[in-house]
Amino acid sequence: MLKEALEEFKKKTPKSQEIYKRALQVMPGGVSHNLRTWKLPSVGAYPIHIKAAEGCHIWDVDDNEYVDNWMGHMTAILGHNPEPVVKALREQLIMVGGTHWGIVNEKQVELAELVSRMVPSVEMVRFCSSGNEATMYAVRLARGYTGKKVVIKAFGGWHGYNPLLNWYHLKPFEEINESKGQVLDNAEYVRGVHFGNIENILDTIRKNKENLACVILEISMTKNREQDRKKITEYLGSVKEALKKHNALLILDEVITGFRLAQGGAQEYFGVNADLTTFGKILGGGMPIGAVGGREEILRLANVVDWQAGRKKKSDIVWIGGGTFSGNIMTMIAGIETLKILKKNKSIYDNLEKTGREIRSSFRKIFNEAGLPFEVLGIQSAFKPNLHSLSLKSRMEWVIRLLNKGVFGHRPEGYLSSVHNSKDVKKNVMAVYSIVEEMKNELKKID
Numbered sequence: 064m065l066k067e068a069l070e071e072f073k074k075k076t077p078k079s080q081e082i083y084k085r086a087l088q089v090m091p092g093g094v095s096h097n098l099r100t101w102k103l104p105s106v107g108a109y110p111i112h113i114k115a116a117e118g119c120h121i122w123d124v125d126d127n128e129y130v131d132n133w134m135g136h137m138t139a140i141l142g143h144n145p146e147p148v149v150k151a152l153r154e155q156l157i158m159v160g161g162t163h164w165g166i167v168n169e170k171q172v173e174l175a176e177l178v179s180r181m182v183p184s185v186e187m188v189r190f191c192s193s194g195n196e197a198t199m200y201a202v203r204l205a206r207g208y209t210g211k212k213v214v215i216k217a218f219g220g221w222h223g224y225n226p227l228l229n230w231y232h233l234k235p236f237e238e239i240n241e242s243k244g245q246v247l248d249n250a251e252y253v254r255g256v257h258f259g260n261i262e263n264i265l266d267t268i269r270k271n272k273e274n275l276a277c278v279i280l281e282i283s284m285t286k287n288r289e290q291d292r293k294k295i296t297e298y299l300g301s302v303k304e305a306l307k308k309h310n311a312l313l314i315l316d317e318v319i320t321g322f323r324l325a326q327g328g329a330q331e332y333f334g335v336n337a338d339l340t341t342f343g344k345i346l347g348g349g350m351p352i353g354a355v356g357g358r359e360e361i362l363r364l365a366n367v368v369d370w371q372a373g374r375k376k377k378s379d380i381v382w383i384g385g386g387t388f389s390g391n392i393m394t395m396i397a398g399i400e401t402l403k404i405l406k407k408n409k410s411i412y413d414n415l416e417k418t419g420r421e422i423r424s425s426f427r428k429i430f431n432e433a434g435l436p437f438e439v440l441g442i443q444s445a446f447k448p449n450l451h452s453l454s455l456k457s458r459m460e461w462v463i464r465l466l467n468k469g470v471f472g473h474r475p476e477g478y479l480s481s482v483h484n485s486k487d488v489k490k491n492v493m494a495v496y497s498i499v500e501e502m503k504n505e506l507k508k509i510d
């Protein structure tokens with residue numbers, strides 16, 4: 064019963080409840096990222112507030128400890144506080160000085176060099192401060208390069224709230240307007256497709272070929288399954304080929320998959336080269352970042368020196384990257400240390416794949432033995448029991464029970480890090496095992 068899970072939750076987290084009450088007075092919904100309510104207030108709960116993190120563990124303000132499956136919103140692939148990153152940041156802060164210079168520095172060059180070495184399709188990079196900016200810049204570059212306007216994206220695909228791409232994100236997709244205050248005219252140049260359906264995307268490309276600038280896709284790590292790898296590889300290959308034929312670009316949004324699925328991200332994992340790639344999350348080593356990278360010929364359109372030197376008109380430049388915090392020194396340093404570790408230790412990726420498979424197969428076993436129809440989604444380091452056949456109330460009960468058992472994994476899904484060990488996996492598995500037992504009557508009610 065939700066009631067008894069909620070009672071236990073409230074008993075364990077009184078300080079979080081107090082803080083959330085304060086948050087609601089000064090922040091809409093009490094959050095700075097809409098995801099972070101986790102829908103908990105809809106059943107009378109509230110998000111827990113965190114005060115510390117180490118490895119793959121976090122502590123809330125009430126001193127409860129959790130195995131962290133969210134890992135800094137998927138940024139912390141090496142765990143919280145990896146020593147080389149912390150050491151380098153401390154050195155910058157204490158020995159060197161300055162948290163943000165706002166002036167070019169060698170570290171930004173070093174990070175750009177590392178990115179282009181690890182992701183072969185990336186010859187040049189422009190840093191910014193969020194994935195949302197990066198995807199917006201990528202679309203502008205694609206339109207500038209091709210001289211065309213139409214963008215194809217997947218229904219449900221998330222690339223941030225920027226007005227070029229905040230379309231066809233939330234269901235129902237037929238209802239075009241995604242946000243009050245957003246100018247609907249932008250949607251005129253955006254087409255939605257069903258990810259994975261080759262016919263659908265090839266047809267949409269064909270129908271829009273005269274005015275098609277790009278296709279932008281993210282490869283969801285929690286909507287796909289291990290066995291989909293070949294299908295996705297073929298899908299991306301066909302899309303790339305069709306785009307080439309029609310002089311349009313493939314943008315891979317690798318804000319999540321970049322440096323996570325492989326050193327070279329989804330492109331390496333699925334064997335495709337993007338024309339433009341957007342990054343975020345892991346690239347910042349735990350600090351805020353975004354970046355757009357790709358073929359030199361395309362990125363050079365953003366070279367403002369051509370305008371400054373009087374070689375080009377302002378309208379011949381693709382104006383991107385005006386962020387105050389772009390190339391922030393702390394971010395560059397944390398990113399460099401993180402990528403260096405990932406580049407040197409390919410085994411991290413093998414282990415993530417192995418641990419991901421282990422946790423998914425353990426969940427499958429639990430569901431099979433209990434006679435429950437839930438599918439376990441996820442590729443490589445991601446896992447997600449698909450509970451969509453349940454009511455919102457039951458899904459929230461599941462999540463609250465997870466929290467009560469010391470597992471932080473909302474929606475409920477998880478992204479493993481290199482420091483999740485067998486004990487952490489076991490804690491996840493035992494939590495799901497117990498929840499299935501505790502909720503068996505409600506779970507059996509679904510058709």
Ligand SMILES: Cc1ncc(COP(=O)(O)O)c(C=O)c1O
Binds near residue numbers: 316317318343
């Ligand atoms: C695939 C994808 N693209 C873009 C973004 C937006 O990035 P940011 O939150 O850094 O603005 C996200 C964020 O989660 C994402 O998952």
